[in-house]
Amino acid sequence: MHVTMEALLYRIQFHDDQQAFKALYQQQVFPLYQFAFAFLKQRQPAEEIVNDVFVKLWEKRQQLDKIHEIKVYLYVAVKNAALNYLRKATIFTETDLDSLHVQHFRLEADTAQLLLTHELQQAIAAAIQQLPPKCKLIFKLVKQDELSYKEVAGILGISPKTVDAQLTIAMKKLAAHLQPFAGAESIKQKAKSY
Amino acid sequence: MKSERIAALLAKRAGQAATIEELEELDRLLAADREAAWLAGIVDAVGTRNEDAATTFATAGWEQVAGKLTVTPAPLRRKAAFWWAAAAIIGVILSAGIGWQMMQQRKTAPLAAARQQLAAPLGKTVKALLPDGTIVWLNAGSNISYDAGFNHNNRNITVTGEIFLDVTKNEALPFIVHTSNMDVHVLGTCFNIKAYEDDTRSEVTVIGGKVQVIMRNSPEKKVILLPHEKLVLAVKPNTTAAPQAHVNFQVQGLAGTADTSLVMETAWRDQKLAFMNETFEEVARKMERQFNVTISFEDENMKREILSGVFEKENINKALQLLQMITPFHYSIDQQHVYLSK
Structure with missing residues (x-):
């Protein structure tokens, strides 16, 4: 059962529908939690911040139609709450996108589908780990959270062009890192298909 | 150069920013280069959502969030009127003696902090959502409360004043409304309670569904009310907690009106x-x-x-x-x- 975001938001705003709110929560909460974790590097405050954002959203449900891009709104709310938390916790540390901790994400390939060797899986993990933090975060938001350039730009407060440039860098680096495997693997796959 | 172009196009496609021409160009480039196509497949598969982890996280997290969603009652909106049309309605109108209520509050004082309160001030009607999804309308000058176990091990609420409930069905946890004079048991339907402390009678009005009313001072008296029936219980306002010697009540049909959509007992909601x-x-x-x-x-x-x-x-x-x-x-x-x- 897939309900569109618009339908969920309508039911939440005009019917006070908690089941619809639960569905929205379950669709969105995990990537938002990972996003909060990238800033906070601790599980508990990241969880609390994200849940708090949802509780506040429920309290504001009667104005939901005034929020134009709900996903961007949620990511920005999480980002602001996380930065506020850090400001209170660590007075002397400036946090910017370049010092984010993105290691946490399990950015691995769908191995079942691709029949990858163990060696290749490790190479993919290493290639992702090598990406600079900001580059990796953008790669994660686009690839895993399925956000558009425009949405990522809105969330991080940068231009869509920067998002494009960063993602292109990520793609190039990954491709370059995996290039040595390409010849052998593609031949193997060809052999399998006969 | 070709691999750079492929990387740029892969990035655009992932970011939902590629034009149709660019997508076609990418297809052509990948079709012509087996190695590049293989690499693109790998890169595309990287970052697949971990659905199991997401589901586990969301299930645990919702437990935390669900309990916090009802604290602020939303004011009644006229737009919500169509709720009625869809709902089978039971109205229960009760009124309460003041003394017992006050005694109860004193007795349960140590638990008071754990009790959740909702109130509508004089001159205002308030609509709110309870943790189990039940919708409650509070008429002016009314108050309900429930404890931390609500929706976990009970669905008991205590009422003074007048409320209307649209109760979420849950056979495992019967919904029970306590007033000073009676307990009303419901299984998933709409429900109206009136229990102002200065009224001389209690009323239970059923419009659709079925409820059981138990007189507090004589628990052996259980009355089942069917649609369009109303129970009227005589009570003396401002009496003490001393049990009333006999319970004086009668069950009557609802008075008919020309407009069948209008029920006198629940008109306040509109x-x-x-x-x-x-x-x-x-x-x-x-x-x-x-x-x-x-x-x-x-x-x-x-x-x-x-x-x-x-x-x-x-x-x-x-x-x-x-x-x-x-x-x-x-x-x-x-x-x-x-x-x-x-």
Whole structure:
């Protein structure tokens, strides 16, 4: 059962529908939690911040139609709450996108589908780990959270062009890192298909 | 150069920013280069959502969030009126003696911190959502409370004043409404409670579904009410907690009106003031709550006049003018105080 975001938001705003709110929560909460974790590097405050954002959203449900891009709104709310938390916790540390901790994400390939060797899986993990933090975060938001350039730009407060440039860098680096495997693997796959 | 172009196009496609021409270009490039196609496949598969982890996280997280969603009641909106059309309705109207309520609150004082309270001030109607999804409307000057176990090991609420409930069905956890005089058991339906502390009678009105009413002072008396039945229980206001020797109640059918969608007992939810064969004194008490005023009769005989009528709740002046069409009287208003005379 897939309900569109618009339908969920309508039911939440005009019917006070908690089941619809639960569905929205379950669709969105995990990537938002990972996003909060990238800033906070601790599980508990990241969880609390994200849940708090949802509780506040429920309290504001009667104005939901005034929020134009709900996903961007949620990511920005999480980002602001996380930065506020850090400001209170660590007075002397400036946090910017370049010092984010993105290691946490399990950015691995769908191995079942691709029949990858163990060696290749490790190479993919290493290639992702090598990406600079900001580059990796953008790669994660686009690839895993399925956000558009425009949405990522809105969330991080940068231009869509920067998002494009960063993602292109990520793609190039990954491709370059995996290039040595390409010849052998593609031949193997060809052999399998006969 | 070709691999750079492929990387750029892969990035654009992932970011939902590629044009149709660019997508076609990418397809052509990948079709011509087996190695590049293989790499693109790998890169595309990287970052697939981990659905299991997401589901586990969301299930645990929702437990944390669900309990926090009902604290602020949302004000009643006219837009919500269509809820009624869809719902089978049970109205239960009860009224309560003040003494018992006060005693109960004192007895449970140590637990008071854990109790969740919802209240509608005089002159206001409030709509709110309970943790189990039940919707509650509170009429002016009403209050409900429930403990931390609500929706976990019980669905008990305590009421003073008048509320209407649209109860979420849950066979495992029966919904029980406690007032000073009775307990009302419901299994998933709509439900209206009136339990103002200064009224002389309790009423339970069923419009659709079924409820069981147990008299608090004589638990052996269990009354099952069917649709369009109303239970009226005589109570003395401002009595102490001393048990009443006998319970005086009767079950009657709902009075019919020309407009079948209008039920006198629940008209308050639609911002209507409705009364049928009620004394002027009773009507005045309703108006005091609805408009947050004090009404004084300068002629005692006026109090006993019997009135019937329905009107939209607009303002106290309009309401009094409409009442003047039913029975002749004069009125004057001094701030929040209304004086009625012949």
